[in-house]
Amino acid sequence: MERSTLNLWVGIFVLLGFFSFLMLAFKVGNLTAGGSGTTYTVVAHFDNIGQLKERAPVRSAGVLVGRVRSVQFDPVHYNAEVSLAIDSQYQFPKDTSASVLTSGILGEQYIGLDAGGDEKMLKNGDEIKLTQGAMVLERLIGQFLFSKAQEGGASQGGQK
Amino acid sequence: MPLDATMRGIRLIGERTLRIVERVGATIAFLGLTLAQSATSFRRFGLVIREIFYAGVQSLIIILVSGLFVGMVLGLQGHETLQNYGSEQSVGVLVALSLVRELGPVVSALLFASRAGSAITAEIGLMKATEQLSAMEMMAVSPISRVVAPRFWGGVLSMPVLAMLFSAMGIIGGFLVSVVVIGVDDGAFWSQMQAAVDFRHDIVNGIIKSVVFGIAVSAIATFEGYEAPPTAEGVSGATTRTVVSSSLAILALDLVMTAFMLKGWN
Numbered sequence: 001m002e003r004s005t006l007n008l009w010v011g012i013f014v015l016l017g018f019f020s021f022l023m024l025a026f027k028v029g030n031l032t033a034g035g036s037g038t039t040y041t042v043v044a045h046f047d048n049i050g051q052l053k054e055r056a057p058v059r060s061a062g063v064l065v066g067r068v069r070s071v072q073f074d075p076v077h078y079n080a081e082v083s084l085a086i087d088s089q090y091q092f093p094k095d096t097s098a099s100v101l102t103s104g105i106l107g108e109q110y111i112g113l114d115a116g117g118d119e120k121m122l123k124n125g126d127e128i129k130l131t132q133g134a135m136v137l138e139r140l141i142g143q144f145l146f147s148k149a150q151e152g153g154a155s156q157g158g159q160k
Numbered sequence: 161m162p163l164d165a166t167m168r169g170i171r172l173i174g175e176r177t178l179r180i181v182e183r184v185g186a187t188i189a190f191l192g193l194t195l196a197q198s199a200t201s202f203r204r205f206g207l208v209i210r211e212i213f214y215a216g217v218q219s220l221i222i223i224l225v226s227g228l229f230v231g232m233v234l235g236l237q238g239h240e241t242l243q244n245y246g247s248e249q250s251v252g253v254l255v256a257l258s259l260v261r262e263l264g265p266v267v268s269a270l271l272f273a274s275r276a277g278s279a280i281t282a283e284i285g286l287m288k289a290t291e292q293l294s295a296m297e298m299m300a301v302s303p304i305s306r307v308v309a310p311r312f313w314g315g316v317l318s319m320p321v322l323a324m325l326f327s328a329m330g331i332i333g334g335f336l337v338s339v340v341v342i343g344v345d346d347g348a349f350w351s352q353m354q355a356a357v358d359f360r361h362d363i364v365n366g367i368i369k370s371v372v373f374g375i376a377v378s379a380i381a382t383f384e385g386y387e388a389p390p391t392a393e394g395v396s397g398a399t400t401r402t403v404v405s406s407s408l409a410i411l412a413l414d415l416v417m418t419a420f421m422l423k424g425w426n
Contacts, residue, residue, distance in 0.1 A: 017321030020328035029359040
């Protein structure tokens with residue numbers, strides 16, 4: 001085969017590959033959702049994180065604002081220490097609260113941030129003080145049964 | 161007598177195992193030899209471009225068509241199962257993750273091994289059988305740097321491109337079946353996919369896999385061709401061995417790499 005035709009075909013081949021790479025990166029993957037790229041890290045302590053994993057989303061008002069960087073057990077406070085990498089373009093007040101939430105009934109767990117009213121903003125390395133851990137189904141059922149039993153006991157006591 | 165038969169059986173197993181290990185070792189040694197004599201391929205890049213044409217461009221049709229079909233099947237099956245859980249919109253996630261992480265690199269490498277790997281083996285084997293390689297040596301031209309290395313690099317460079325094309329076509333196929341034909345919501349299909357597929361952990365890892373498969377298939381194909389007995393039977397046997405061993409190598413390497421990639425490299 002002639003050299004120029006060969007080059008043409010290989011050129012087409014490489015271009016096709018390049019375009020499919022672009023499609024995979026931008027249309028299929030999340031390269032566009034990377035935001036500004038720079039993040040700042042804040043720490044939050046939870047009494048229970050449920051099934052929260054590294055790289056789980058951090059959302060505020062439903063919008064993705066960052067990702068969970070690491071999940072560790074804190075041997076001093078005996079709870080879970082979660083560090084969150086939040087996109088630098090989103091600033092949150094110092095008294096922002098964080099809670100572990102579940103998307104849908106069987107969905108993945110994520111961290112929800114509710115902004116507070118403080119005028120100072122969270123900076124790199126700060127800690128979110130107001131946290132609420134994950135709801136554990138067994139405990140929820142336990143509490144429900146307990147309160148039901150108490151109600152029953154109270155009403156019986158009233159009849160006497 | 162029965163003891164004798166048992167001993168013979170065990171000896172046979174040992175012999176087979178040793179032969180396989182020897183074969184793997186020889187292939188890796190040959191890969192090292194190819195890499196050491198690769199300078200010519202990059203100085204005269206035209207040689208590699210020629211091989212990219214034969215290995216890559218001519219595999220385009222089979223890769224694109226199979227990618228489309230695999231994606232369509234994934235779309236159909238995924239939708240069928242996911243709708244039981246009322247989450248048929250996640251079909252995009254299913255199609256994209258299975259293609260980008262596994263099926264894209266693996267299936268395209270299997271197709272590449274049978275389409276291009278076997279051709280490389282047959283070509284080099286026949287060159288050897290017709291004593292073209294010896295003739296080159298007589299003229300002080302190294303057959304490894306002139307014949308083997310360009311084919312090796314052509315395969316290594318083509319493989320990731322083919323794998324990406326396979327994944328992209330598969331996702332288009334899944335899109336056609338689930339959105340256009342079945343009627344899953346268009347926006348949810350793409351946005352859930354984008355939320356679930358990570359560039360570094362899914363797409364780049366898939367490309368790394370396909371590069372490794374490209375190296376494995378090309379090394380096996382050139383080695384089998386170069387070592388083929390110079391007879392018609394020898395070349396046909398070598399071609400078969402290329403397809404069998406590269407398929408096994410692809411699947412075994414995939415298992416190892418997947419285990420590492422899911423765990424993180426530490």
